[in-house]
Amino acid sequence: MFKNRKIKSARTILIIGGGPTGVELAGEIAVDFPDKKVILVHKGSRLLEFIGAKAGHKALKWLKSKNVVVKLDQRVNLNGFTDGQKIYRTSIGETIEADCHFLCMGKPLSTAWLKETVLENDLDSQGRIKVDEKLRVNGRGNIFAIGDITNIPVRVINNSFSFSQLYSFIQKSISY
Template sequence: MAENGSEEKKKRVVVIGGGIAGSLLCKTLHKHHHFDFTLIDSKEYFEITWAKLRAMVEPSFAKRTVIDHHEYLPGASIITSDAIGIDEQCQVSTAEGRQIAFDYLVIATGHLTNSHLTKTERLRQFEADYEKIKSSDTILIVGGGPSGVELAGEIVVDFPAKKVKLVHRGSRLLEFISETAGKKALDWLTARNVEVMLGQSVDLDSGSDGVYLTSSGETIVADCHFICTSEPIGSSWMKETILKYSLDDRGRLMVDKNLRVKGFANIFAIGDVTDVPELKQGYLAQKHALVVANNLKLLIRGEEGKMVKYYPATSALAIVSLGRREALAYILCVAMIGRIPGLIKSKDLFVGKTRRQLGLQA
């Protein structure tokens, strides 16, 4: 009888989104005897997204970075579907027609992705990207943020004979950090014959026979292109839910110091979907996940007054990989580039560390 009573007292936790924040939260709660948790994700796997650019030049690398949810959450309740609704009865509706009740809800939907691919299809996509790069003489990259710079670095290091052209609508590269850092990245790329065009956009629909038109009227000839611009926040579906008034004008969920969605005592949000005033980075999203995991445990014990507060990062910290051996690091407002920053990130891109956090072999 005692066991049955204990089971009845378990709190139902639903996590929407199995990205970098949602996956770590689920792993932290997995098999916790006070929780029954369900992960709802539009894809069947967790992907270490910052490693995808290496996987485009080395497809075998992706086998360590695309991880089936059941691999790190054995026996867990996982629903592969889009969440489409949240109602006043504390239920989440999914696109496949299910309704999942919760005592606590955590939203970790991050940014929109091509999330309806299966794991096998995603791995094949990396193979296709590799073949595209391998068979092309000239490659166009659209976007000069960290993804665009890192992809350019991966290509020129692994395929130094390729001609890479990078177009960015901003006035400098890596606008999320300092002008000095952007200049160092620009110098590194141009020294390796990457043609960087700033202050311009590209009409990709104009790419007939590999000829693309820029906003300034210039033409770019390339055999293929890759888009490395940021995706929209994954919150548009919430506009028709009870959270519609909790979204700010940029589509982010407004949260308090405990990462609870404003206006709701039992709904949390973590990662890029929140309005926390800091850079949207993977390691910060993981910090969100650990704060909310602690707060859920405190709420279970009736210790709401002891809930942990999250303090936004006050200074930017970033490491932008430049191929397999070098990187650009921006730490305490100082930009460094070369082998030393590369030792921190570029060889393994934190893949081993992330896998260990999920209880997997590095």
């Protein structure tokens, strides 16, 4: 409710982060509020970096068709930022004026608790669970992990199995 009021009262909206959440939010605002100026700033060289180049290019083209301003290879400096401030500065010194902003950047992994379980040796140096192409925890035939806590890029899964094949495999593996 608060965020909807925030969007409705704004003329210009800044979205920080070009992953799935940032791209979706930018698209929804652009469609639902076509009179609003939407600016999306992303630190990477393309949107949706972990999903694949084709998806990133399609998202960029679609967002631009909806008049979303996309700024790649830039970060927004939020150090010392206070509520009500409307001037934002990017890592290349560019100034952006916006009535509000949304942080759509990745959150830290929540896998620290796994260090005290049977899976303690199955984490890589970044805290991700090591899995094979079928999402089985390495060396464990019937323990699966899915999502951003795994060390496998999404594009590897997409190339190896369709999700229906993967679901079927997992279902058969855990059936009694």
